Amino acid sequence: xxxxxxxxxxxxxxxxxxxxxxxxxxxxxxxxxxxxxxxxxxxxxxxxxxxxxxxxxxxxxxxxxxxxxxxxxxxxxxxxxxxxxxxxxxxxxxxxxxxxxxxxxxxxxxxxxxxxxxxxxxxxxxxxxxxxxxxxxxxxxxxxxxxxxxxxxxxxxxxxxxxxxxxxxxxxxxxxxxxxxxxxxxxxxxxxxxxxxxxxxxxxxxxxxxxxxxxxxxxxxxxxxxxxxxxxxxxxxxxxxxxxxxxxxxxxxxxxxxxxxxxxxxxxxxxxxxxxxxxxxxxxxxxxxxxxxxxxxxxxxxxxxxxxxxxxxxxxxxxxxxxxxxxxxxxxxxxxxxxxxxxxxxxxxxxxxxxxxxxxxxxxxxxxxxxxxxxxxxxxxxxxxxxxxxxxxxxxxxxxxxxxxxxxxxxxxxxxxxxxxxxxxxxxxxxxxxxxxxxxxxxxxxxxxxxxxxxxxxxxxxxxxxxxxxxxxxxxxxxxxxxxxxxxxxxxxxxxxxxxxxxxxxxxxxxxxxxxxxxxxxxxxxxxxxxxxxxxxxxxxxxxxxxxxxxxxxxxxxxxxxxxxxxxxxxxxxxxxxxxxxxxxxxxxxxxxxxxxxx
Numbered sequence: 001x002x003x004x005x006x007x008x009x010x011x012x013x014x015x016x017x018x019x020x021x022x023x024x025x026x027x028x029x030x031x032x033x034x035x036x037x038x039x040x041x042x043x044x045x046x047x048x049x050x051x052x053x054x055x056x057x058x059x060x061x062x063x064x065x066x067x068x069x070x071x072x073x074x075x076x077x078x079x080x081x082x083x084x085x086x087x088x089x090x091x092x093x094x095x096x097x098x099x100x101x102x103x104x105x106x107x108x109x110x111x112x113x114x115x116x117x118x119x120x121x122x123x124x125x126x127x128x129x130x131x132x133x134x135x136x137x138x139x140x141x142x143x144x145x146x147x148x149x150x151x152x153x154x155x156x157x158x159x160x161x162x163x164x165x166x167x168x169x170x171x172x173x174x175x176x177x178x179x180x181x182x183x184x185x186x187x188x189x190x191x192x193x194x195x196x197x198x199x200x201x202x203x204x205x206x207x208x209x210x211x212x213x214x215x216x217x218x219x220x221x222x223x224x225x226x227x228x229x230x231x232x233x234x235x236x237x238x239x240x241x242x243x244x245x246x247x248x249x250x251x252x253x254x255x256x257x258x259x260x261x262x263x264x265x266x267x268x269x270x271x272x273x274x275x276x277x278x279x280x281x282x283x284x285x286x287x288x289x290x291x292x293x294x295x296x297x298x299x300x301x302x303x304x305x306x307x308x309x310x311x312x313x314x315x316x317x318x319x320x321x322x323x324x325x326x327x328x329x330x331x332x333x334x335x336x337x338x339x340x341x342x343x344x345x346x347x348x349x350x351x352x353x354x355x356x357x358x359x360x361x362x363x364x365x366x367x368x369x370x371x372x373x374x375x376x377x378x379x380x381x382x383x384x385x386x387x388x389x390x391x392x393x394x395x396x397x398x399x400x401x402x403x404x405x406x407x408x409x410x411x412x413x414x415x416x417x418x419x420x421x422x423x424x425x426x427x428x429x430x431x432x433x434x435x436x437x438x439x440x441x442x443x444x445x446x447x448x449x450x451x452x453x454x455x456x457x458x459x460x461x462x463x464x465x466x467x468x469x470x471x472x473x474x475x476x477x478x479x480x481x482x483x484x485x486x487x488x489x490x491x492x493x494x495x496x497x498x499x500x501x502x503x504x505x506x507x508x509x510x511x512x513x514x515x516x517x518x519x520x521x522x523x524x525x526x527x528x529x530x531x532x533x534x535x536x537x538x539x540x541x542x543x544x545x546x547x548x549x550x551x552x553x554x555x556x557x558x559x560x561x562x563x564x565x566x567x568x569x570x571x572x573x574x575x576x577x578x579x580x581x582x583x584x585x586x587x588x589x590x591x592x593x594x595x596x597x598x599x
Contacts, residue, residue, distance in 0.1 A: 017506070017507070018059075018277045019060075019277070019279050019304055019305070019348075019389055020348065020389065020506045020507065021059075021499060021500060021506040022058075022059035022060055022389055023057070023058045023059055023060070023384070023389070023390050023391075023392065023496050023499060024058065024059070024060040024061075024062050024109070024350075024389060024390070024391045024392070025053060025056065025058040025060070025061050025062070025391075025392045025394070026061075026062045026064065026355055026356065026391055026392070026393045026394060027046060027061055027062070027063050027064065027394055028041075028064045028356045028393075028394060028446070028447060029041050029042065029043070029045075029046065029063065029064060029066050029075075029088055030064075030074060030075070030087075030088075030447070030466060031394070031447050031448065031449045031450060031460075031466075031467070032045060032046055032049070032394055032449075032450050033045030033046060033048060033049055033450065033452070033460060034449075034460055034461035034462075034463070034465075035047075035048060037461060037462040037463040038087075038461075038463055039461050039463040039464045039465045039466045040087050040088075040461075040466050041088075041449070041460070041461075042087065042088045042089050043066065043084070043088050043089035043090075043093040043094055043096075043097055044089055044093060046063075046097055047093070047096060047097050047100055050097075050100045050101065050104060050106075051104075052478065052482070053101075053104075053106065054104045054105075054106070055482065055493070056392075056397060056489070056492060056493060056496065057493055057496040057497055057500070058106065058392065058496065059105075059106060059107065060106060060107045060108075060109055060219070060279060061101055061106055061107070061108055061109065062109045062111070062222050062281075062391070063108060063109065063110055063111065064111050064356055065078060065111045065113060066084050066085060066088040066089070066094065067079075067080060067081055067082075067083065067084065067085060068080035068083045068084070068085045068086075069085050069118060070118055070120050070191065071085075071087070072118070072189050072191040072192070072414060073169075073188065073189050073191075073192060073414055074412075074413075074414075074447075076111075076113050076188075076192070076224060077116075077117070077118040077119075077120075077189060077191050077192045078113055078117055078118055078121065079117070079118040079120040079121045079122075080121070080122075081209045082209060082212060095216065095217075098216070098217050098218065099217075102217070107219035107220070107277070107279065108217075108218055108219050109218070109219055109220045109221060109222055109279055109281070110213060110218050110220075110221055110222070111221070111222050111224055112210065112221035112222065112223045112224060112226075113224040114195060114206045114223070114224075114226075114229065115187070115194060115195065115224065115225045115226065115228045115229050116186065116187065116188060116192040116193055116194045116195060117192070117193065117195060118191060118192065119190070119191045119192070119193055120191075123135055123138055123139075123195075123205075124138075124139060124193050126138075127139045127141075127184075127193075128177055128179060128180065128184070129179070130179075130180060131180050131182070137196060137199050138195060138196055138199055138201065138202050139184055139185070139193045139194065139195060139196055140184060140185035140193075140194050140196050140231070140235070141180075141182045141183070141184050142162035142174075142182060142183055142185075142235065143162070143181070143182050143183075144160055144161070144162070144176070144181075144182070144183065145160055145161075145162055146160070161173075161174040161183055162174055162183050162185075162235060163235050163236065163237050163238070163247070163249070164237045164238060164240060164246055164247035165185075165187075165235075165237075165238055165246060165247055165248075165249030165252075166244070166245065166246025166247065166248070166249070167186060167187060167188060167189070167190075167246075168187055168188050168415075169188050169189050169414055169415050169418045169419075170415075170418035170419050170421070170422040171190075171246075171418065171422065172246060173185060173186060173187055173246070173249060174186070175190040175193075185235075187225075187228060187249070187253065189414055194228075194231075195229070197229040197230060197231075197258070197262055198231075198233060198258075203262065203265065203266075204269075206266075207265075207266060207269040207270050210266075210270045211269075211270055214270065214271075214274065214278070219276070219277070219278055219279060220278040220279035220280055220281070221279075221280055221281070222281040222283060222307075223280065223281065223282050223283060223303070224283055225283055225284075225285060226263070226282045226283060226284060226303075227254055227255050227256075227259055227282065227284040227285070227286070227287055227291075227295075228253050228254060228256075228285075229256075229259070229262060230253075230255075230256030230257060230258040230259040230261075230262055231252060231253040231256050232252040232253070232256060232257065235252065236252060238250070238251060238252065239251075241318075243427075245422070245426060245427075250286055254285065254286040254287075255284070255286070255287060255288075255291050260294060260295070260300070260302060263282070263295065263302040263303060264300065264301060264302055267280075267301040267302060268301075271301075272301070279304055280303040280304045280305075281303065281304065281305050281306070281307060281350060282295060282302075282303040282305070282306045282307065283306075283307040284306045284307060284308060285309050286309070287306055287308050287309075289338060289339055289342035289343070290342070292306045292308060292339075292342070292343065292347060292349070293342060293343060293346050293347045294347075295347070296343070296346075296347035296348045296349075297346045297347050298346075299346075304348060305347075305348040305349060305350050305388070305389055306347075306348075306349065306350060307350045307352070308339065308349070308350075310335045310339070311332060311335045311336055311339075312358055314327055314328070314331050314332060314335060315327040315364070315440075315441070316441070321441045322419060322423070322434075322437045322438065322441075323437065324437065324440045324441055327364075327365070328518070329517075329518055329519065329521060329538045330515065330516060330517075330518055332365075332521075333512060333515055333521060334515065336386065337512035337515065337523075340386060340387055340388075340510040340512065341510075343387070343388075344387070344509070344510065348388060348389065349387070349388035349389075350388060350389055350391060351383050351384070351386050351388040351389060351390040351391065352383070352390070352391040352393070353365055353379055353383055353393075353396070354393045354396055354446055355391065355393045355446065356393070356443065356446055356447060357443050357446070358393075358441075358443070358446060359402055359440060359441045359442070359443075359445040359446060360395075360396075360400055360401050360402045360445050360446055361376070361379055361393070361396055362375055362376045362379065362396075362399050362400075362401055363401045363402035363440075363445070364402075364440070364441075365379055365538075366378065366379050366538075366585065367540060367585060368401040368402065370540070371540060371584055371585040372399055372401065372476075373399055373487075373488055374570055374571070374584065374585040374586070375585040376396075376399035376488045376491075377488060377491040377570035377587060378536050378537070378538075378570055378585050378586065378587040379536075380396075380397075380488075380491060380492055380495050381491075381495055381534065381536065381568060381570065381587040381589060382521055382534065382536040382587065384495045384496070384498075384499055384505070385495075385498075385505055385523075385525060385532065385534045385589065386510065386523075387506075387508070387509075387510045387525070390499070392492065393446065394450050395446075395450050395451065396492075397488060397489050397492040398450075398451060398476060398477065398478055398481055398488055398489055399476060399488040400448075400450075400451060400470065400476060401470065401472060401476070402439075402440070402445040403444065403445050403448045403468070403470050404439075405435075405438075405439070405442075405444065405468075407435070408420050408431070408434075408435065410468060411438075411442070411444050412444055412447070412466065412467045413442065413443045413444045413447070415442075415443060416438055416442050416443070416444060419434070419438070420434050420435075420438070444467060447467060448467055448468065448469060448470050449461070449465050449467070449469050450478075451469070451470065451472075451473035451476055451477040451478065452477060452478050452479060453473075453477050453478065453479035453480075454473065454474045454475070454477055454479065454480070457469050458470075458473035458477060459477070459479070491570060494568060495568070498567070498568060498589075502530075502532075503527060503530075504525050504526065504527045504530045504531070504532055505525060505532070507527065508525035508526050508527045508530070508531075508532070509524075509525065509526045509527075510523060510524075510525060511523060511524040511525075511526065513533075513547065514545070514547075519537060519538055519539040519541070519543050520535060520536065520537055520538070520543050520545055520582065521534075521535070521536040521538055522534065522535050522536075522545060522547075530591065530592075531591070531592045532567065532589055532590065532591055533561060533564070533588075533589070533590040533591075533592065534587075534588075534589050534590075535580075535582060535586075535587070535588045535589075535590070536582075536586075536587050537582035537583070537584060537585055537586045537587075538585070539584065539585070540584045540585065541584060542581065542582065542583055542584065543581075543582045544580065544581055544582075545580040545581070545582060546580070547561070547580070561579050561580055561590055561592065562578060562579045562580060563579070564579055564590040564591060564592050565590065565591040566579070566588060566589070566590060567589040567590065567591045568587070568588075568589040569586070569587055569588050569589065570585075570586060570587045571583060571586055
C-alpha cells in the first residue's frame with residue numbers, strides 16, 4: 001500500500017491471535033450520538049453509526065457503562081448490573097446493537113465495574129441496613145477510631161475515619177453511615193462503595209453476572225480498575241506527602257495480595273470452556289511491567305491485556321494531574337519502550353493515547369493548532385505501529401481537540417468539581433488558579449459530544465446537549481472527513497488496514513531507536529523477511545534522522561533507507577524529499593527486506 005492508495009478491504013482478525021491483530025474503538029455512550037433529542041447519547045444513536053465504524057475498519061467496540069445507574073460518576077456507579085439505564089435505551093436495543101456489530105464483523109466488549117457498585121445497588125442497600133444483615137460483609141465496613149490520624153480530622157460526633165486514605169475524587173476515602181455508626185470504604189465517590197472481594201459470595205455473584213452477559217452474546221469485558229479488588233485487609237494508614245490532606249492508600253489496594261488468585265478464579269468460573277473469540281482487558285492503574293507480564297501470560301489464564309498508565313502521567317508533577325508539566329519526548333520513549341521490551345516474550349499490552357479519562361490526544365501529544373491534522377495522523381501511525389492492541393477513542397479518528405471551559409459551572413465531571421471545591425476551600429487556591437490547572441488534563445475534554453457535522457450541536461443531538469459541544473465542530477467533523485481521502489479519518493483507515501494486512505505490525509519484534517533524540521520518535525518492527533522503520537517528528541521544525549551510530553537490529557546504512565519503499569506517510573509523496581528527512585509533525589513508515597541479525 002502506498003500513501004496515494006486508499007486502503008483495500010483487508011481480512012479481519014481471526015484465530016487464536018485475533019486480538020493481537022485487532023483494533024478497538026471506545027464509545028462513551030453519553031457523548032456519542034443522541035437519537036431522541038434529550039441531549040444524551042444512547043444505544044439507538046450508536047446503532048445509527050455502525051456503518052461508520054465498519055468503514056473505519058475497527059474490530060471491537062468497547063462500550064463504556066450503559067447499566068442502570070444514578071449517574072453520579074456518569075455510569076461507573078452501577079445500581080443494576082443486568083439492565084440498561086433508560087437514559088441509554090433497553091436490553092432489546094442492546095441486543096440489536098450486538099447483532100448489528102456481529103453482522104458487520106465486529107465484536108462488543110462491555111465495561112465491567114466490580115471494584116465498587118453504586119450506593120443505590122440493592123446489595124449495598126441491604127449491607128448498610130444493619131450490622132447483622134447477611135450482605136454486611138459484601139462491602140468494607142469499619143467502626144470509627146477515636147484518635148484522628150495525621151492528615152485527617154474527626155468527623156463531628158462520630159470519631160474519625162478508620163484510616164487516613166484519600167479518595168481518588170478528593171476528600172477522605174471513608175463515609176460515615178449514621179444508621180449503623182460505621183464507615184464504609186469508597187476509593188472513588190462516596191456513592192461508589194467498594195465491594196469486599198474477600199467474601200466468596202461477592203465473587204460468586206460477580207461471576208454469575210459476567211456469565212449472564214456472555215450468554216447474551218457479549219464478547220468480553222474491559223475491567224475497570226480491576227487491580228484494586230484485592231486489598232490489604234488490615235487497611236493501614238498510607239504515607240502522607242507534604243501539603244496533602246490525606247494519606248496514599250494505593251500501596252495497600254493496588255495489585256493486592258490475592259489479585260492473581262482472584263483473576264485466575266474468574267477465568268475458571270467465567271471463561272474456561274467457552275467457545276469463540278472473547279476478550280478480557282484489565283484496566284490497572286499503577287501496574288508494573290513485571291506484574292503485567294504475569295497478568296497477561298496466556299499460560300496463567302488471567303487477562304488478555306492490561307491498560308497501564310505510566311505514559312499518561314509523564315506530563316504531571318509527581319503524578320498529580322492538577323499540576324501539569326511539559327512532556328519530554330525522551331521520557332515518553334523510555335516509558336513506552338520499557339513496556340515494549342518487558343512484554344516482548346510473554347504477555348500483551350494495550351496501546352492508547354486517549355480515552356474517557358484522558359485529555360484529547362492531539363491537544364496533549366500533538367499540535368492542535370497549525371499542525372492539527374498532520375500531528376493527529378502522525379500520532380495514529382506511531383501508536384498503532386507499536387506491539388500491542390491499539391485503541392481509538394471516539395472522535396480521535398477525526399482529530400477532535402480539547403475543549404475550552406470558561407467557568408467551573410461548565411464542567412460536569414465529579415472529579416473536577418470535587419477538586420475545585422477542595423482546592424478553593426481547603427488548599428487556599430483561587431478560582432482562576434484552579435481553572436488554569438484543570439484545563440489541560442481534565443476528563444471533560446474527552447467527553448464533549450462527537451462532532452458529526454457542522455450543524456447546530458454538531459449533529460449530536462436535536463436538543464440541548466448534556467455538556468457543551470466544542471465550537472470547532474464547524475470545521476472538525478465527520479461529514480467533512482469521511483469522503484476526503486486526505487482527512488484524519490481516512491488516514492486512520494489506512495493505519496488500521498496496515499495492521500490487518502501486515503503481520504510485521506502485529507507480530508514483529510520492536511526495537512527503539514534514537515532514544516535520546518528530543519524530537520524524533522523512531523523504532524523498527526521486524527520479521528525475518530520484513531523490516532518497517534517508523535519515524536515520527538514530534539516538533540514543528542524539520543528534522544534530519546541519522547541512524548549511523550544507532551545500535552539496532554536493522555539495516556543500519558542510511559543509503560539503504562534512502563531508497564526504501566514508503567509504506568505510509570502523512571504528507572503527499574515527494575521524491576525530492578529524502579527518506580530520512582522529516583518535515584513538521586511528519587510520519588514515515590519505510591519498508592526494507594530481510595533484517596540483519598542483532599549486533
